[in-house]
Amino acid sequence: MIKDMRTPYHPNIEEITVEGILHAFSDPVRIEIYANLAASACAKNCSTFLNIQKRVLPKSTLSQHFRILREAGLVRSERKGVELINSIRWEDLKERFGPMILAIVDAYSKQQKNHSIS
Structure with missing residues (x-):
């Protein structure tokens, strides 16, 4: 299979795994x-x-993070000119992984609030 370098790879819902999601969130x-x-x-x-986590990240590092999120099936990236516009794949994921993803994001948010209070 030849992949178009302009079109980012997005796994089908059947290819998305718990392990891949947890790796992306690690x-x-x-x-x-x-x-x-x-x-x-x-x-x-x-x-x-x-500017994330109180530091400036190079674009190449951000691209790598987005690639991992995309290949885990968590994010959809669509090309608009020279940029990739990213959104979460909630509609694809909610039936199969929704409670797990919501629990992880909620726990992360609570952790961040606790760190900002300390």
């Missing part, structure tokens, strides 16, 4: 990106996340 930057996308009313480009 990095604090990726879980924060996902939580921010989930809380957003619209899709976002990578540049939105250049």
Whole structure:
């Protein structure tokens, strides 16, 4: 199978695994990106996340994080000109993985609130 380099790979719902989701969420930057996308009313480009976790990330590092989230099936990236616009794949995931994903994002949000209070 030849992949178009302009079209990002997105796994079918049957290819998405719990292990892949947990791996994607194992990095604090990726879980924060996902939580921010989930809380957003619209899709976002990578540049939105250049300043995350109180540090500036290179675009190449952000691209790598988005690739991992995308290949885990958590994010959909659509090309708009030279940018990739990212959104969560909630409709695809909610029946099969919804409670798990919601629990992880909720636990992460609570953890962040506790750290900001300390």
